[in-house]
Amino acid sequence: MKGFVIRVVPPTLILVVGLAAWETFVRASQIPVYILPGPAAIVQALVRDWATLYPSLLVTLAITAGALTAATVLGVAIAVLFAQSKWVELSLFPYAVILQVTPIVAIAPLIIIWVKDTAAALLICAWIVSFFPIVSNTTLGLNSTDHNLLNLLELYGASRRQVFWYLRLPSALPFFLGGLRISGGLALIGAVVAEFVAGSGGIQSGLAYRILEAGYQLQIPRMFAALFMITGTGILIFIVLTLVTHLALRRWHESAVKREG
Amino acid sequence: MPAPLVTLRGIDKVYSNGIVALRGLDLAIGEGEFVTLLGPSGCGKSTVLRLIAGLGERTSGSIEWSSVQHEIGFVFQDPTLMPWASVFNNIYLPLRVRGVARAAAAPRVEQAMDQVGLAGFGAAYPRELSGGMRMRVSIARALVAEPKILLMDEPFAALDEITRFRLNDDLLKLWASQHWTVVFVTHSVFESVYLSTRILVMSSRPGRVSSEVALETERDSSFRTSAAYADQCRTVSARLAEAMQQ
Numbered sequence: 119m120k121g122f123v124i125r126v127v128p129p130t131l132i133l134v135v136g137l138a139a140w141e142t143f144v145r146a147s148q149i150p151v152y153i154l155p156g157p158a159a160i161v162q163a164l165v166r167d168w169a170t171l172y173p174s175l176l177v178t179l180a181i182t183a184g185a186l187t188a189a190t191v192l193g194v195a196i197a198v199l200f201a202q203s204k205w206v207e208l209s210l211f212p213y214a215v216i217l218q219v220t221p222i223v224a225i226a227p228l229i230i231i232w233v234k235d236t237a238a239a240l241l242i243c244a245w246i247v248s249f250f251p252i253v254s255n256t257t258l259g260l261n262s263t264d265h266n267l268l269n270l271l272e273l274y275g276a277s278r279r280q281v282f283w284y285l286r287l288p289s290a291l292p293f294f295l296g297g298l299r300i301s302g303g304l305a306l307i308g309a310v311v312a313e314f315v316a317g318s319g320g321i322q323s324g325l326a327y328r329i330l331e332a333g334y335q336l337q338i339p340r341m342f343a344a345l346f347m348i349t350g351t352g353i354l355i356f357i358v359l360t361l362v363t364h365l366a367l368r369r370w371h372e373s374a375v376k377r378e379g
Numbered sequence: 380m381p382a383p384l385v386t387l388r389g390i391d392k393v394y395s396n397g398i399v400a401l402r403g404l405d406l407a408i409g410e411g412e413f414v415t416l417l418g419p420s421g422c423g424k425s426t427v428l429r430l431i432a433g434l435g436e437r438t439s440g441s442i443e444w445s446s447v448q449h450e451i452g453f454v455f456q457d458p459t460l461m462p463w464a465s466v467f468n469n470i471y472l473p474l475r476v477r478g479v480a481r482a483a484a485a486p487r488v489e490q491a492m493d494q495v496g497l498a499g500f501g502a503a504y505p506r507e508l509s510g511g512m513r514m515r516v517s518i519a520r521a522l523v524a525e526p527k528i529l530l531m532d533e534p535f536a537a538l539d540e541i542t543r544f545r546l547n548d549d550l551l552k553l554w555a556s557q558h559w560t561v562v563f564v565t566h567s568v569f570e571s572v573y574l575s576t577r578i579l580v581m582s583s584r585p586g587r588v589s590s591e592v593a594l595e596t597e598r599d600s601s602f603r604t605s606a607a608y609a610d611q612c613r614t615v616s617a618r619l620a621e622a623m624q625q
Contacts, residue, residue, distance in 0.1 A: 264459060266455045266457070266459040267459055267461065269429075269432075269434050269453075270453060270455075270459060270472075271472075271476065272434065273432055273433070273434065273451060273453055274472075274473045274476045274477070274524065275476065275477075276476045280476055284461075284472065284475065284476070285461070288461065288463045288464075289461075289463070291463065369463075369504050370462045370463045370464075370504050370505070370506060371462070371463075372506075375506065
């Protein structure tokens with residue numbers, strides 16, 4: 119309970135003070151709403167434009183969730199492939215790195231040209247941004263199994279498959295979850311960046327398109343409202359994944375167990 | 380010595396970095412013996428144990444078993460438990476590898492837990508246990524596979540003296556009741572004399588057996604403080620000192 123209070127009260131206090139200062143500053147300096155809207159104007163825009171913003175949020179969320187799922191499934195699959203042999207890992211890992219370090223803004227236009235279906239193109243972009251932490255962390259985890267435990271299983275005559283399921287996979291779990299938390303945020307960023315690049319309107323428009331659109335129309339409060347929705351989504355993803363990590367590790371991993379005196 | 384269970388002849392072990400761990404090592408472990416390999420760090424005693432277990436390749440020499448079926452139990456210096464698995468699941472591991480169903484294994488796992496004084500701890504996780512308790516889990520895991528020979532690599536070296544003495548006594552009781560053959564590695568003269576029926580003193584660079592001390596003692600609770608124990612410790616210490624000067 120005390121831990122909860124410490125975690126929640128100070129950040130909330132900062133938020134309230136910050137918002138109040140922002141509102142006061144905007145009003146006192148008479149800054150026009152198309153330069154910098156105050157929190158009140160943003161909330162107004164959020165409520166007024168909810169009918170267009172909310173469907174866009176769902177679009178962005180769907181792309182993010184799809185990309186994160188694909189990153190998890192393919193990321194773990196690639197890591198398992200890497201773990202099968204050092205040769206496979208050494209041959210393919212550089213290409214995973216190349217895909218990771220190439221800026222998504224630079225390749226997104228190509229992907230959007232190549233892939234007809236916009237939703238699929240966005241999904242691919244978001245996946246490229248988010249899969250690497252899962253691959254690299256899970257690979258590290260699969261290779262970090264206690265050597266004595268491996269010896270022990272060899273002694274008991276365990277098959278490769280048994281070693282994988284009984285030892286390597288569980289010992290990779292904390293590493294995988296660490297990667298997943300990073301990938302969650304990246305999937306959202308990837309989705310938003312790809313939407314910006316795609317810039318297409320129509321029914322399938324995510325929050326990034328709403329930001330662009332509001333910018334063109336000088337609807338700055340709505341722009342901020344969409345921005346806050348993206349940030350809120352990111353925070354929510356982080357909280358959910360942190361919770362998942364905690365639930366999966368609470369009984370045994372040092373990171374999740376409370377230290378005692 | 381009783382009929383040998385395993386015989387090592389002319390064992391050489393040279394690591395890929397050129398270090399000669401063992402040179403011309405001969406030894407035989409009789410059935411039902413409690414043999415201790417005693418020696419300074421780096422004399423290759425752990426290497427011997429690993430070779431007997433079939434972990435790692437010898438450079439030359441032969442290892443012969445008297446029977447085809449020789450289940451091996453191995454206890455490492457640290458408990459080597461799976462942190463994500465409960466005590467029950469850790470002990471169940473060897474049976475799980477052999478394809479024994481969980482329900483069928485349960486009575487045997489429970490029995491092994493009873494034997495090492497872990498009854499009621501099945502649902503606990505390794506990190507919730509003390510160092511001594513974790514080592515008991517490790518021993519129970521070796522026990523549940525019903526090994527013919529138990530190989531122990533300095534299993535109690537990291538424990539405090541009180542815990543170590545208690546585990547020494549429990550190990551002796553298990554050895555007597557289970558009709559095991561034990562090969563025990565330690566660098567403690569006191570521990571080796573307390574536990575063994577035979578001590579092989581090893582010298583290093585390269586590792587080999589330099590002398591052998593057979594001990595025939597009735598062990599009871601007073602043995603640790605008896606004059607006979609002190610005498611034997613003195614003898615073994617002298618042999619160890621010789622081995623280290625070679």
